[in-house]
Amino acid sequence: MGLDYEKLGLKIGIECHQQLEGHKLFCNCPTEIRKDNPDFKITRRLRASAGEVGRVDQAALYEQQKHKYFVYHAYNDITCNVELDEEPPHPVNQEALKAALQVAKMLNCKIVDEIQVMRKTVIDGSNTSGFQRTMLIGMNGFVEVGNRKIGIESACLEEEACQIIERKKEYDVYNLSRLGIPLIEIATSADIKTPEEAREVAAKIGMILRSTGKCKRGIGSIRQDVNLSIKGGARVEIKGFQEYKSIPKIMNYEIERQLKLIKQGKKPEEQVRKAEPDFTTSYLRPMPGMDRMYPETDIPTIVPEIKDVKIVKTIEEKTKELEKNYDISKDLASQLVKQNIDFENYVNKYKNLKAKFIADTLINAPKEIKKRFGKEINVFEYAHDLFARADSGDIPSSAVFEILTEIAHSKKPDYDKYKGISDKELEKEIAELIKKNPDAPIKALMGMLMAKYRGKVDGKKAMDLLKKHMK
Numbered sequence: 001m002g003l004d005y006e007k008l009g010l011k012i013g014i015e016c017h018q019q020l021e022g023h024k025l026f027c028n029c030p031t032e033i034r035k036d037n038p039d040f041k042i043t044r045r046l047r048a049s050a051g052e053v054g055r056v057d058q059a060a061l062y063e064q065q066k067h068k069y070f071v072y073h074a075y076n077d078i079t080c081n082v083e084l085d086e087e088p089p090h091p092v093n094q095e096a097l098k099a100a101l102q103v104a105k106m107l108n109c110k111i112v113d114e115i116q117v118m119r120k121t122v123i124d125g126s127n128t129s130g131f132q133r134t135m136l137i138g139m140n141g142f143v144e145v146g147n148r149k150i151g152i153e154s155a156c157l158e159e160e161a162c163q164i165i166e167r168k169k170e171y172d173v174y175n176l177s178r179l180g181i182p183l184i185e186i187a188t189s190a191d192i193k194t195p196e197e198a199r200e201v202a203a204k205i206g207m208i209l210r211s212t213g214k215c216k217r218g219i220g221s222i223r224q225d226v227n228l229s230i231k232g233g234a235r236v237e238i239k240g241f242q243e244y245k246s247i248p249k250i251m252n253y254e255i256e257r258q259l260k261l262i263k264q265g266k267k268p269e270e271q272v273r274k275a276e277p278d279f280t281t282s283y284l285r286p287m288p289g290m291d292r293m294y295p296e297t298d299i300p301t302i303v304p305e306i307k308d309v310k311i312v313k314t315i316e317e318k319t320k321e322l323e324k325n326y327d328i329s330k331d332l333a334s335q336l337v338k339q340n341i342d343f344e345n346y347v348n349k350y351k352n353l354k355a356k357f358i359a360d361t362l363i364n365a366p367k368e369i370k371k372r373f374g375k376e377i378n379v380f381e382y383a384h385d386l387f388a389r390a391d392s393g394d395i396p397s398s399a400v401f402e403i404l405t406e407i408a409h410s411k412k413p414d415y416d417k418y419k420g421i422s423d424k425e426l427e428k429e430i431a432e433l434i435k436k437n438p439d440a441p442i443k444a445l446m447g448m449l450m451a452k453y454r455g456k457v458d459g460k461k462a463m464d465l466l467k468k469h470m471k
């Protein structure tokens with residue numbers, strides 16, 4: 001590539017959208033996205049209305065000129081009259097609001113004194129009401145990436161749109177189940193200088209969002225939009241990045257596209273473009289203006305309870321702590337945090353077991369069993385029982401993996417088979433063995449010992465005792 005971003009005057013801002021678990025933002029429906037056959041369908045037409053300053057937004061006009069109607073797939077048990085826009089919104093979901101406040105604070109934002117729900121005109125059919133509800137929670141924050149502080153312009157809480165099923169010439173079909181899922185929207189300032197930095201910032205914000213423990217997981221639960229401009233070019237918004245690593249590639253494509261236009265003497269246009277799976281971009285719609293916002297009159301303003309907002313440790317901080325406190329690898333620590341395992345509890349409970357052994361069993365044993373034998377095992381179902389046996393010396397810790405493997409093969413483990421001998425007995429055994437074989441090298445003695453006690457004594461312990469008695 002070899003693009004000189006500084007010379008190009010590249011400016012980048014990103015927006016991250018993260019869905020939350022729980023119930024919907026303005027009703028009690030679950031945040032469940034369903035794709036099966038709907039219980040019923042409704043049809044709507046939408047019209048653009050003027051924004052706060054009396055003008056109709058150009059992006060809204062663009063959609064209206066298509067003269068399309070919209071079909072919505074609805075479900076009796078997981079969508080209600082709020083999603084259908086036949087009932088006013090209920091008060092804001094307090095759990096979602098708390099999560100948004102928490103994220104705003106973790107991103108060093110100034111929390112607003114009063115939260116005002118706004119309506120943002122959206123008439124592409126993705127919302128039955130013709131607008132999306134959104135509220136500003138915090139602003140003027142920052143996030144640190146590398147040694148740089150990247151500004152956070154705003155942290156908002158908004159409602160997720162319907163999911164598109166298919167687009168036809170006369171109408172579009174949408175699934176209503178996604179509409180209203182709480183969505184946190186984080187927008188950075190145009191401080192980012194390179195596509196690679198954009199990827200890092202997106203990953204960091206994603207990590208902070210997930211640290212609240214309230215985020216939805218899986219494809220589509222987090223999405224990024226990128227705003228970029230270069231000297232002589234135009235500000236373009238690229239939507240729909242599905243993974244962090246595609247961000248630099250797609251941005252480089254877009255920069256090259258604009259450079260080509262400039263070289264041909266053409267002026268690139270401000271527009272919204274779509275990130276494509278082949279790392280290119282395609283035209284989506286005109287850039288929306290400021291004319292599309294107006295206040296939501298059905299919901300009173302909210303004064304946030306800032307003192308109740310708790311900052312939690314981030315996934316990154318927790319990982320570093322585990323690494324340091326228990327002397328385990330970064331990879332193990334990161335897996336323990338990602339899987340939300342209460343590792344401290346295990347370590348405190350089974351004091352005779354090494355922290356590394358516990359981590360290794362919880363994280364790697366199931367992977368190893370899957371790799372070697374193609375069998376699945378839920379290690380957490382058996383971990384406490386096996387750790388307790390190993391902790392009390394009932395079985396050696398070296399037998400835990402073998403027992404898990406047996407369970408994975410649907411065998412009932414015979415614990416007696418693994419029953420270890422006490423350290424005292426082992427020591428006695430070793431002393432006798434040395435006496436009987438005074439000239440045998442230590443390796444041979446170890447071989448004899450392990451042939452007799454394989455899976456019952458810890459190899460390292462046996463070796464240590466041998467060394468001690470052979471002196």
Ligand SMILES: [Zn+2]
Nearest residue numbers: 027029080082
């Ligand atoms: Zn509902």
